[in-house]
Amino acid sequence: MTSFAQQPISNQLTEVHGLPSMLVYDLFLDQKGKLWLGTEEGIYWYDGFEFHGISLPHARSTAVSGIVEAPSGEILFRNFSSQVFVLSNGKTKPLQLKTKNGIIQDFKEFTRSTNGQFYFLKDSVIYTTPNPVTDSASVIWDQKVAGAPVRWLHFVVNDTLFFSEKHIVDLGDQKIYPNPFKTRATGFFENQLLQFNYANSAYFYLGINDSMSIFKDQRKTIINHTYFESTESVWLCTRDGLSNLRKGKYRTWFSGEFVTDMLSDNDGNYWVSTLNNGIYRIPKREVYWFTGNEQILQNRHVTCVQWKDNNSFFVGTNDGKVYLSTTEGKTNLVFDSKFKEPIKQILFLNPDTLGMKNQPVWAFVGHSIYFLNAKFEMINHAINASKGLTKLEANNYLFTSGDECGHYDIQSNQKTIHRFRRGRAILVQNGTQFIGYDDSLMVKTPNSNWRAVSSEQGSIVCSALIGYRDTVWIATLNQGLLTYINGRVSAQSASKDIGRGIHMKYHRGRLYISTTKGLYSIQNGQLNITNISQQLGLPQGAVPYFDLNDSLLLIALRNGLIYCNLNKIENHLESHNLDRISMSTDLKNKYDYDENELTLGYDFWNYSSNNYKLFYRLDEGPWKDHPLFPTQITINTPLPGHHVLQMSLGNEPSDAHIWFSQAFRISPPYYATWWFRVLVGLIPLLLVAFYYSHRIKQQKIRSLQELRISKAEQARQLSQLTALRSQMNPHFLFNALNSIQDFILQNDKGAANRYLGKFADLIRNTLTLSSSELISLQDEINALENYLELEALRFNDQLAWKIEIANGLDLSYYRVPPLLIQPFVENALKHGLLHLEGSKSLWIRVSESHDLLCIEIEDNGIGIKASLSQKDKNKEHNSFALQANRSRIDLLNNLYSGKLNLEIISPSQHTIGTLIRIQLPNLRHS
Numbered sequence: 001m002t003s004f005a006q007q008p009i010s011n012q013l014t015e016v017h018g019l020p021s022m023l024v025y026d027l028f029l030d031q032k033g034k035l036w037l038g039t040e041e042g043i044y045w046y047d048g049f050e051f052h053g054i055s056l057p058h059a060r061s062t063a064v065s066g067i068v069e070a071p072s073g074e075i076l077f078r079n080f081s082s083q084v085f086v087l088s089n090g091k092t093k094p095l096q097l098k099t100k101n102g103i104i105q106d107f108k109e110f111t112r113s114t115n116g117q118f119y120f121l122k123d124s125v126i127y128t129t130p131n132p133v134t135d136s137a138s139v140i141w142d143q144k145v146a147g148a149p150v151r152w153l154h155f156v157v158n159d160t161l162f163f164s165e166k167h168i169v170d171l172g173d174q175k176i177y178p179n180p181f182k183t184r185a186t187g188f189f190e191n192q193l194l195q196f197n198y199a200n201s202a203y204f205y206l207g208i209n210d211s212m213s214i215f216k217d218q219r220k221t222i223i224n225h226t227y228f229e230s231t232e233s234v235w236l237c238t239r240d241g242l243s244n245l246r247k248g249k250y251r252t253w254f255s256g257e258f259v260t261d262m263l264s265d266n267d268g269n270y271w272v273s274t275l276n277n278g279i280y281r282i283p284k285r286e287v288y289w290f291t292g293n294e295q296i297l298q299n300r301h302v303t304c305v306q307w308k309d310n311n312s313f314f315v316g317t318n319d320g321k322v323y324l325s326t327t328e329g330k331t332n333l334v335f336d337s338k339f340k341e342p343i344k345q346i347l348f349l350n351p352d353t354l355g356m357k358n359q360p361v362w363a364f365v366g367h368s369i370y371f372l373n374a375k376f377e378m379i380n381h382a383i384n385a386s387k388g389l390t391k392l393e394a395n396n397y398l399f400t401s402g403d404e405c406g407h408y409d410i411q412s413n414q415k416t417i418h419r420f421r422r423g424r425a426i427l428v429q430n431g432t433q434f435i436g437y438d439d440s441l442m443v444k445t446p447n448s449n450w451r452a453v454s455s456e457q458g459s460i461v462c463s464a465l466i467g468y469r470d471t472v473w474i475a476t477l478n479q480g481l482l483t484y485i486n487g488r489v490s491a492q493s494a495s496k497d498i499g500r501g502i503h504m505k506y507h508r509g510r511l512y513i514s515t516t517k518g519l520y521s522i523q524n525g526q527l528n529i530t531n532i533s534q535q536l537g538l539p540q541g542a543v544p545y546f547d548l549n550d551s552l553l554l555i556a557l558r559n560g561l562i563y564c565n566l567n568k569i570e571n572h573l574e575s576h577n578l579d580r581i582s583m584s585t586d587l588k589n590k591y592d593y594d595e596n597e598l599t600l601g602y603d604f605w606n607y608s609s610n611n612y613k614l615f616y617r618l619d620e621g622p623w624k625d626h627p628l629f630p631t632q633i634t635i636n637t638p639l640p641g642h643h644v645l646q647m648s649l650g651n652e653p654s655d656a657h658i659w660f661s662q663a664f665r666i667s668p669p670y671y672a673t674w675w676f677r678v679l680v681g682l683i684p685l686l687l688v689a690f691y692y693s694h695r696i697k698q699q700k701i702r703s704l705q706e707l708r709i710s711k712a713e714q715a716r717q718l719s720q721l722t723a724l725r726s727q728m729n730p731h732f733l734f735n736a737l738n739s740i741q742d743f744i745l746q747n748d749k750g751a752a753n754r755y756l757g758k759f760a761d762l763i764r765n766t767l768t769l770s771s772s773e774l775i776s777l778q779d780e781i782n783a784l785e786n787y788l789e790l791e792a793l794r795f796n797d798q799l800a801w802k803i804e805i806a807n808g809l810d811l812s813y814y815r816v817p818p819l820l821i822q823p824f825v826e827n828a829l830k831h832g833l834l835h836l837e838g839s840k841s842l843w844i845r846v847s848e849s850h851d852l853l854c855i856e857i858e859d860n861g862i863g864i865k866a867s868l869s870q871k872d873k874n875k876e877h878n879s880f881a882l883q884a885n886r887s888r889i890d891l892l893n894n895l896y897s898g899k900l901n902l903e904i905i906s907p908s909q910h911t912i913g914t915l916i917r918i919q920l921p922n923l924r925h926s
Contacts, residue, residue, distance in 0.1 A: 008253055008270075009287045009562065011537045014278040018051045020044055024273035025260050026077075028067035032582060033266040034605055036075065037273070038064035043077055043087070048606035049629065054087060058094055068112045070133045082106050084120075086133055098136040099127060109153040121153045141169065227262045235262050242272055254280065265607050268568065281607070283537030287564040290329070302556035304503075304545035306346035313547065313554060315561065316343030322364050324376075327552075334376040339367040345388055349410075365389055369399070371410075382413050392428050398435070400426045405435050418442075418450065425475075429467030434484075436462035441474065443484075455479055455489045466504035466511065473511055475501030481513075481522075493652070498522075498529060503545050510570065514543035519555060529652055536564060581605075581649055584631070587662050591637065593669045598635045598645075604628055615653035617646055623653035640668035739794040751793060758790040769818040774923055777846070777853070778811035784821050784844070791829055799833065799840045806847040814853050815923045817892055824857045824916045832861020832914050835870065857916040864906045864914055896923055 013019050019039075026038030037044045037051070043064045044051045056062060060081035067077040075087040076095065084095040084107050096103045097120060109121040120127045124143035129135045143150050150169075168177040225237035236243040237259040243252045258275035265271065270282035304316040308324065315323040320337035337343070345365035361379065364370045369386050371379040388400045395411040400423030407416040418435065425436040433444045441460040444450045454460055457479050464475040472484040473492075480499035481492045493499070498520055501513040511522040518533025518540065533543065538557065545556045548566055555562040585601035606612055606628075615623045618638055626633050635645070647660040670676050740759065743752035765783050769775050781803060792799045805811065821844065833840040845856040861867070889902045905915040 008282045009289065009537050010254075010272075011281045011283065012278060013046075013281060019278050020051055020053060022274075022276055022278045023063075024275075024279055025063065025065040026067050027261045027263050027271055027273050027279075028069070028075075029263055029265055030069050030075065031073070034603070035265060035271065035607065036067050036077075037279070038067050038077060043067065043075075045605075046607075047604055047631075054090065054092060056085065056092055058092070059083060059085070066110065068118075070118075071116065071131050072133055074133050076110075076132065078107070078110065082108055084110055088133075095132060097127060097129070097132055099138070100136070111153055119153060121150060124150045126150065126153070224259065225261050229264065237262050237272075267607055269607050281537065283535060287536050287562065290325070290561040290563050301558050302544070302561055303342040304344060304346060305547045305554045305556050305561065307547050307549045307554070310549060310551070314346045315556075316346060316364070316366075316545075318342040320366055322346065335364055335370065335372060335378075337364070337366050337368075337370060341367045344386075347389060349391075363389060369408075380413070382410075383408060383415060387423065388426050390426050390428050392433065398426045398428055398433055400424070400435065405437070425462050425465040427465035427467055427472065429472055430470070432472075434465050434472065436460075436465060436474075453484065453487075453489055455482060455491065457491075460489070463499075464501035464504045464513070466506055468506040468511075473504060473506075475499055475504060475513060475515075493522075493529060495529070502542070505546070505548060507548055507566075508570065512546065512548070514546050514555075516542045519543045519546060532569065535569075536562070538562060581659060583660065587645060587664055589663075590665045590667060592667050593637075593640055593672075596637050598637060599632060600635075601632045604631055612649050613652075615648040615650075617648075617653075619643055620646075623648065625653075637666060640666045640672065742794070755790060755793045758786065758793070762786050762790055766819070772818055774815040775818045776812050777814040777816055780816050780818065780821060781805075781811060781846070783819070784825060787822055788825065788842070795829075795833075795840060799829070799842065801842040801844070803844045804846065806845075809846065809848050811846075813922065816853070816920065817888075817923070820918070821855060821857065823888070824918075828857055828859040828861060828914065828916070831867040831870075832859040832863065834861075835867070836861050836912075852919050852921055855918040855920075857918075858913065860913045863912055864904070899923070 015022060020042070021040040023040035024037055025040075028036040028038075030036065035046045037046060040063050041053075042056055042059075042062045043054050045054075046052075056079075059079050060083060061079045063080045064077050065080075067075065069075055070086075073088075076084060077087070078084045084105070085092045086095050094105050096105050097107075104122060104127075107120045107122045110119065112118050116130065118129050118132050118137075119140070120129075120132070120137065125139055126141040127137040128140045129137035141150070169175070224239065227235040227237065229235060234245045236245060239258050241252050241255040241257050242259045242262060243250050254272065254274075257272075257277060257280075259272055260275055261273045263271050272280040272282065274280070300317045300319050300321070302315055303318050304314075306314045306316075308314055312324055312326045314334075315325055315331075317323070318341075320339045320341055320343060321333060322335040322343055323331050324334045325331040343364055343366045345363075347363040347365070349361040349363055349371070360374050362372045362376070364372065365386050365388060367386075368381045369383050369389055370381045373379055383399055383401065386399055386401045389408070390398050392398050392407065395409055397408045397410060399406065399408045399415070402422055404417050404420050405423035405426070406418040409415070419437065419442075422438045423435055424438060425434075427434040431446045435442045438461060439459065440452045441454075441462050442450050443453050452459070460474065460479060460482065461477045462474050463477050466473045470485055474482040474484060474489075476482060476499045478499075479491065480495055481501075483490050483492055498513060498515065501515055503514045505512045509523070512532075513520045513522070518531055518538065521530045521532050523530075532538075533540070538555070539559070541558060543555055543557065547554050551566055553564050553566045553569065555564075581602060581604045583600065584603050585599070587598070587600060591598065604614075612628065614626045614628055614633070616626060616633060616635070617623045618635070633647075642663065642665050644661065644663045646658050648654055648657050649659055650657045740752055740755055743749075743755055762783075765786060769779060769783055785803065788799075788801050788803075792801065825842070825844065828842055833842065839860070841860045843856070843858045845854075845858070847854045847856075886902075889900055892900050899921050901919040903915075903917040903919075905917065
């Protein structure tokens with residue numbers, strides 16, 4: 001294709017649209033794709049719908065230009081009072097540049113080169129830094145040292161150039177070149193192209209050296225800014241419009257406008273700022289008015305268009321005329337029906353139709369169906385008041401009109417009426433015929449008769465039909481957009497704007513529908529609906545007809561004809577660039593249960609005029625729609641637990657277009673937490689444990705108290721035993737001394753001497769044993785034997801005594817209280833045998849029975865009863881001995897928990913003697 005005669009489609013943004021000032025000095029697109037404006041009233045950003053201003057509390061003037069972005073994301077700009085500001089998180093502050101000599105601010109100029117380096121000009125000194133927000137700056141040029149005055153600062157690809165009226169300085173090699181421009185240069189291109197203004201003309205130099213080549217711009221205008229789109233395309237923002245220099249050729253838009261800046265956004269839209277008339281937005285690239293149709297549209301409207309070939313197309317008008325236009329802009333009238341009724345359809349029929357062998361036949365459908373040959377000479381016409389025609393087979397066609405529908409045989413010029421009813425649309429797809437009436441949709445397959453089809457909502461009133469393979473798309477007046485597949489009708493979109501289609505085409509997997517609201521595109525299989533009219537910035541209103549080939553889309557409007565690059569439109573429809581939306585409020589990872597709402601803010605900018613909607617869902621539940629403005633979404637807090645919030649941007653919710661997805665957690669109330677439930681479950685256990693712990697503690701306290709009392713009692717009893725032994729020992733000593741005294745009085749010195757020796761041994765042994773609480777049974781027997789030997793002397797050998805030890809009894813194993821047996825033996829001697837006339841016998845038997853030690857002391861004395869009846873001088877002694885023995889046994893039982901058993905067996909009155917039996921375990925208490 002060569003070139004259309006053209007002017008771009010554009011939308012002007014002025015104060016009516018909320019633009020704060022018609023004086024716009026600078027345009028800038030940040031890394032996110034957000035559009036920033038430097039205006040007379042300050043710095044603003046545009047979301048596609050509204051302009052958002054930024055407060056400048058420290059500014060000496062509000063006019064802003066020179067907008068750039070730091071690597072860390074902050075926006076830098078300056079006002080006309082040489083102040084440079086940093087914008088971060090919606091707040092501004094003056095830039096304070098750190099240098100080795102301290103902090104400096106207020107710069108005459110600053111810029112950023114294409115390699116990312118920043119340069120600042122202050123007092124003829126140039127400072128450079130990779131990031132003025134975070135890094136320190138160093139001096140790269142000082143006029144006092146270099147000798148070249150600095151007045152302006154400009155940039156090239158790798159280095160920065162600054163200019164005076166006489167010099168150009170290359171910072172890369174630190175060389176100074178003469179300035180051939182004699183003025184300030186205003187642009188660069190690939191380190192080669194320098195452009196400057198001189199004598200109301202633009203000049204371009206190639207190279208920065210003494211042998212620069214130069215060529216002159218033919219337009220007599222001053223260039224304010226240069227925008228380099230590619231290596232072959234340069235845009236010149238001038239005081240007389242916007243010019244594009246491509247391979248040495250010019251095209252000019254917006255003649256008469258003072259253009260200050262230009263850029264292209266991420267969607268391919270051009271933005272043009274002006275000094276007095278706001279901003280122009282040129283939606284998409286290569287979308288133009290076809291200027292060759294000016295003569296066509298004199299007092300008429302375009303009603304249909306149809307490509308003839310890649311370089312020419314037919315245009316039908318509302319007054320019954322058909323024009324043939326070429327892509328170069330030439331237009332010729334090829335048919336006039338003479339009826340002032342619109343041309344509704346243009347068809348190419350097979351060669352040989354109507355006997356035209358190997359020649360094309362065209363059918364223009366208007367008041368009637370007109371058949372024309374290749375020279376656009378009328379061959380025939382038929383069927384009045386026709387609205388549409390489509391081929392069924394051979395020369396048999398399906399037709400519809402305002403009051404009847406049926407079949408038409410072109411060869412015989414005969415028609416067969418199916419129904420006298422107003423028809424709206426017809427289609428033949430894979431042999432199946434469809435006729436849409438104003439009250440129903442009728443379908444006939446090759447093997448069936450005509451029948452009405454309906455959806456779940458009832459009868460279908462269709463306005464347009466189109467088929468592709470096994471799918472038939474049905475645009476309806478009452479049910480939105482439907483599909484018919486294998487005899488089944490399914491709903492696709494409930495939008496009435498989509499349903500009321502005027503004309504439909506299927507092309508490369510996309511369904512295109514023209515409606516009373518504009519032209520829409522639907523992605524097959526995804527139902528991603530896009531308003532192309534809005535994307536292209538077309539005037540709002542009906543699109544009566546359109547046609548497309550492999551490269552261009554033609555759109556008929558009431559006031560003209562639009563053409564655009566179809567490939568670029570479809571590439572954009574598939575890209576779905578969602579970088580124009582970002583969260584301004586972070587979703588926290590955790591929320592308390594009593595936070596009843598989640599309120600999130602977002603920034604949205606829509607430069608393509610897409611009819612976007614915002615959808616959100618929780619945990620892959622159903623999608624819910626949300627208006628884009630205000631840019632804040634409030635979601636009721638879900639139940640406690642882990643959740644995932646997802647957001648989708650588009651015309652319909654789609655998993656493929658999810659731009660935000662984040663997991664978060666709602667904390668349960670304290671009474672629903674596991675630890676609280678565990679705590680509640682543990683409270684009874686803790687109470688029981690506390691109760692028993694308290695009881696155990698009290699019991700331990702009582703036990704300790706009892707133990708202390710017991711120990712005190714034991715100590716007391718031991719003290720009593722000791723005192724008792726202290727009483728018993730003097731008693732025995734007294735008796736022994738009496739015996740020695742008797743020997744002396746009898747003048748028996750030998751006996752007294754032997755007795756005294758044994759007495760000394762007995763005293764020594766008694767003193768040793770009585771100091772212990774328990775002694776071995778062996779020690780007790782040894783002491784007893786010593787005692788008996790001593791007593792036998794006193795009895796003048798009339799005493800016969802014997803100690804019998806059971807076989808196998810280990811005397812060293814058992815522990816007994818000291819002098820346990822001796823008091824009972826002493827009683828037997830003193831009170832049983834002493835008064836006995838005749839032979840005196842004493843038996844001591846030690847045995848073991850059932851782990852108990854049994855000690856028996858038996859004598860053949862006078863017995864206990866006779867002893868008690870004695871009224872002699874030993875009465876007091878006798879009473880003390882019996883009482884002391886019993887008391888000692890009681891104390892030992894208290895000390896050892898009743899483990900000692902004492903039996904005193906007195907025979908009958910006719911029998912003499914006494915038996916004492918003591919039973920006790922092996923005592924181990926210390």
